[in-house]
Amino acid sequence: MRKRFIAGAICRHCQAKDTLALWKESGVEVVECVKCGDQMREADKQVQSAVRKDEQIIGVFTPE
Numbered sequence: 001m002r003k004r005f006i007a008g009a010i011c012r013h014c015q016a017k018d019t020l021a022l023w024k025e026s027g028v029e030v031v032e033c034v035k036c037g038d039q040m041r042e043a044d045k046q047v048q049s050a051v052r053k054d055e056q057i058i059g060v061f062t063p064e
């Protein structure tokens, strides 16, 4: 599944920047920090703010 990175987004857990990947899983937006593995789901308000505010996507990768 393709994942997109969110520009300027900061991980709430490890405070790393530009490490949040976004993808859809069963129609639900999931954001995961590729550095510490912290996950947020669409239901979480933090996803809304992270995604809506920083809609600019800086990259796409396809995991093996």
Ligand SMILES: [Zn+2]
Binding pocket: 011, 012, 013, 014, 015, 016, 019, 033, 034, 035, 036, 037, 038
């Ligand atoms: Zn993190």
